[in-house]
Amino acid sequence: xxxxxxxxxxxxxxxxxxxxxxxxxxxxxxxxxxxxxxxxxxxxxxxxxxxxxxxxxxxxxxxxxxxxxxxxxxxxxxxxxxxxxxxxxxxxxxxxxxxxxxxxxxxxxxxxxxxxxxxxxxxxxxxxxxxxxxxxxxxxxx
Numbered sequence: 001x002x003x004x005x006x007x008x009x010x011x012x013x014x015x016x017x018x019x020x021x022x023x024x025x026x027x028x029x030x031x032x033x034x035x036x037x038x039x040x041x042x043x044x045x046x047x048x049x050x051x052x053x054x055x056x057x058x059x060x061x062x063x064x065x066x067x068x069x070x071x072x073x074x075x076x077x078x079x080x081x082x083x084x085x086x087x088x089x090x091x092x093x094x095x096x097x098x099x100x101x102x103x104x105x106x107x108x109x110x111x112x113x114x115x116x117x118x119x120x121x122x123x124x125x126x127x128x129x130x131x132x133x134x135x136x137x138x139x140x141x142x
Contacts (some may be wrong), residue, residue, distance in 0.1 A: 006131060008119070010072055010102035014064045016117070016133050022047050024059070024134025026118055031140040032099065034111045038074075040096045043118045043134060050087050053124035054080035060119040061097030063109070063139065070109060071098045073119065083122060093120070099141065114139045 003009065005017035028041035043059040057080075060073035074096060085091055095118050099109050115136035123129045 006119075006133060008060075008062055008069055008072060010069055012069055013067050014062075014069050014117070016135070017131070020132050021049065021051070021130055022120060022122060022132035024118055024120060024132050026095065026116065026134050026137050028095075028116060028137055028139060031142050034141040035108050036099050036141075037108070038096050039099055039116070039139065040094065042092050043095045043120065044090050044092050045085070045120055045122075045132070046088065046090045047085050048087060051083065051085045051122060051124055051130075053083050053122050053130075055083050055093075055120060055122045057081045057093065059093055059095035059134075060121075061095045062117055062119075063097060063099070064115045064117060064136065065109075065112065070101060070103075070114070072102045074098050080123075109141055111141050114141060 005015045025044045063071040116139040117135035
């Protein structure tokens with residue numbers, strides 16, 4: 001069963017969509033001890049052109065192993081943040097991802113190699129929402 005590019009569903013294959021207007025660069029730990037509930041880092045967002053709109057206060061983060069989604073983004077209960085991004089300007093935002101399986105058992109992820117991805121959705125003042133993905137970034141759980 002194939003998934004659409006950019007679809008983040010537990011246990012399903014993940015394929016990054018084609019790059020969009022926003023570019024994401026992640027800064028995360030080189031490794032994380034197994035058993036931790038979350039991993040935290042920062043995402044830097046840039047755009048080749050000026051953008052004004054609203055986005056969540058933090059990036060969505062999820063993990064993939066063997067091409068399948070193993071964690072889903074943590075729900076954000078927050079009001080959107082106003083963005084005014086000049087062409088080429090970088091904006092940094094927090095990014096926290098779950099290290100607990102998205103499967104019904106909800107167990108901590110086992111040791112091993114994972115790929116971390118981030119997603120940012122910016123809703124511009126004058127157009128449809130812009131979804132951007134960054135990654136994969138290697139994340140070993142030791």
